[in-house]
Amino acid sequence: MQSTQDKTAFFNDVSAVPRTGAGQEIWDDLVYQVVRKKLAASVPQQIRGHHVYEVAESWETKMLREDPEVAVTSNIAEFREALAEPGIKYIFVPKGAVVKRDVLTDICEEITLAKTIFYERENNE
């Protein structure tokens, strides 16, 4: 797990943000937002309204697991459930999840609620 210190090292330019209580929440929220934007900076594959980003394993993808806005799915049943849930905007499929890429595409064709999906792959893939 990435330590808070590691996270703040990257955002040293906004170090004036308070780090306790409500300030910590705002800080975390900001960090999560920046991480999501960073991972979604590339060109997505568009499947029936969904945006699918293949992302390399990194500290940013580790942070996605902690992001309360992101549904982390480790198998097909969880992925289907998240895809069909209107309240979920972001879905993360971590490396090691039992969700093959082509199956993900098939399910996205079937359930078309236009989500942002991050699909993690090995660093060397």
Add this chain to the structure above:
Amino acid sequence: MKNLKKPISELTPEDLKELVKPLGTKGRPYPMRDMVMEQDASGEKTLVNRLSVIEDNRKPLKVYSDRSYTEVVGMAMREMPTPGMLPIFFDAIQRRDPANKRRIQFMKGAAGAGKTYMAEFVARMRDDRGAIKVDCSNMNLGELLFETVIDFGGDQDFPKELNKRLENGSVNEFCMNLLKEGLGKAFIDQGDGRATIDWDKIGKQNIKLKDKGKDGEPEFLEREKAVQKAIESINKVNDVLKIDLSGNALGMATQKGPLIIAYEEGREIILDEFNRAKKGTTGVLHGVLQFIIGETDTCTATNTLKEKGDEANQSYVFDRNDMKGGFFVSLTGNTESDGTDVEELPQSLNSRIVPQHIPIATEEDWQHRICQILTGIPVSTLYHSKQEQWDQDPDGFRKMLTQWRSMGESKDVPEQHRRLLQRWEKVVKASEKLAKFYYGWSQIVDPNSMLHQAGSLAELLDEVDETYNAEVTVDFRKIIAHINEALEIRPQVVKSEESGGYDVADWDLPPELEDQDFEEDPLASFGTRLSRVIIKQIVSDTQERGKMGLYRDLMNHAKDCGLIDPGFHEALRSEAESIAALLDDNPFESQVWDVRVELVRDIVCDYLRAKYPEIEVEDNEQILTTSTIDRVLKEITDAGADVEQAPELDGDTPEGEVSAEQEVSSPLIYLNGDADTLSGRPLLAAQLSDVAATPEDQDVMWPATEQLVDVQDFLPTLAAPEIRAVNLKAAWNKALSNSGVVLSGQDSIMDESLGVAENTSDNGIAATTLVMKRVAESGQVEECPMHLIWNQKKDALVIIADGQISSALSYAFSNSRVCYVNRESATAEQDLNTALANVLGAEREQAEPVIKNALLLRAEAPSGGADLGGLLLQRDVEQVVPKYVLAA
């Protein structure tokens, strides 16, 4: 509670007011295609379909949606159906009015026409739960009401437990094979010993019977049999695994089907490929369809699939009083001509559920979809719906496109979309050409198209038939595939003769790759790559299959549409209106000042990172501000403008007034590598000291090597907008002819060479050598002759110098039409060959001897009388009349 989940009979006037989201009002028109009377050239009036708009504050298009106004409008603008489908969209919205008892729409059209997408989009626009989608191909339609499922004997943990074991890889191969056979596509083998079962997939076309059925489409085992087969294999596996099922074996049961669920939940349902359902099963739905179309107010559906002893789910009662506002049924189907298995609805229903036919896509429709795929919004349709306004106010359109693109959008807008929207004018032009191309392509390969029916392509009938058309069919999905491929960064393929060849050595260790941190911009040459992807597809579909007539016709069509293979040789500036030129989002070509400033800032920062590896800050703005670069660049361009206005100097100027030395005093610019001063002065002025410009009465001054500019501080300027122009202008002068050493008008060959050496040649080619310094690997500082060959017609440049350059600079060079050749590289000779071919193109053969002579006006021919390659690549070529670049 959301209003669409409430029974329509219980909706209050306030609920209805809250549900309505108007589209097409004054000041906020919405495009619509409609019939208008037009007079043709002969004066005869005819009805034609034309793109118009709805703008009616009294009777706008009312979308009954639980979403917010911004969400609905944003989606309606972005996901707008093609102009040809707008009337059907209009109808789709009207039918969803809660007051309308007829809650069904049947759309028929060719595969890939977008009918399912439109139904999905309308459902999503109304309700964040979207539609339930059911593929009805080969389906017993009774399953829409009650469906067969696996009965886990009361143990709902069984599927989870089985998946848990499969997902952690603890199930043996024998069992895995049993499940694979029994579950088909519902069993997903990860290939690493792990697997999983997609329980939702069982019975939904998970077991393929034939790749091609009667209609040419794959044929699948129907649900009931597929569920039965799954149960058998799972029971066998469980004999081995012994997962506790409370003593029961798995069995079959029925549960409410998707149509009943949609009705109960007040949701939309899409019955896809409805007329490909299992023959003879439509009758089961007869009564329910009568209820849905508003002919009856109540209906009882009987469960015909129930097992013996299955007490639950005997029947279900549909009642209009319970019907919720969100319930709506969309049927989609392919046209009957698409296959023998496509079945018409029984006549009793066909007259009541009149199908709406999706018209064949026109060029206008293709352009609409292409714009949506490229930018996320149908720029062309929005532009054409009020062309005069947007022509007069292009920035206003840019602003509105940006607003619509992100209005109520839950996803981040991809950078590709944002950048292309900024260049909407080019997107409209490029999409028009692409639309013309794809539309023509779809017509040429379709033997039933109007083009073939008109007999214009009679000679191709031997090569084009139904089977071939089915294989290579051109629809909107193909464009998406091409665009996705063009957005991928792939290794560049070079011709065999341009390759550096195989390294005959030990290959055991992996090669050293270039800097992986540097990311190439996929949009910089997006248009070029898209053109190549399309051409590659044509070749693969025609030439490689022996269809030479088709290949010839399609390539000619591609050429007419601006899709010629934009190789580096021909593209560049000469094909300004090609699709490649229109869609390449190369910041180096941008005329927007802020983009150019940012680019220079990035080039300087990349240079600093290469020089000071300890810099870790990711944000370039923290290293050097754009405001500093903006100020410095304005100073440079203002100084350039002053020079432009200065009186022209010539060689006959009386001695004592303006010397030749003065003429060469226009400074060159190089990068300040001094960390202490660079933030205020990122760029420095270098002085050109030309030995040829030494007045006759003075001794030649030979500068010390330390006084020269380091070549690494100068190279990045040749990729930097504004600075490159200044430096290229300053690199050439008339000192040779002014000095009288070389006289013009004596010999035509000599005249041409002098023109190239002084950048006055009519052919636009200039070549020279600037002497700078470099720090060799040994640490020794030595002179470094840098050769420049500039083809001004293409604004392309070959640079030959010593030393490796960073990946970032290499990328910047490739986007600014610069070919850099490192004299020290093992592949220098090959690199030079490629560079000269790229930059000189077809003129190479004629230009090379002239360039060689031009360079020899200042240098001594190497021993053995080398050719141009030798002259450029040998380091020991002596510069007898050198041009030195002196540091500030």
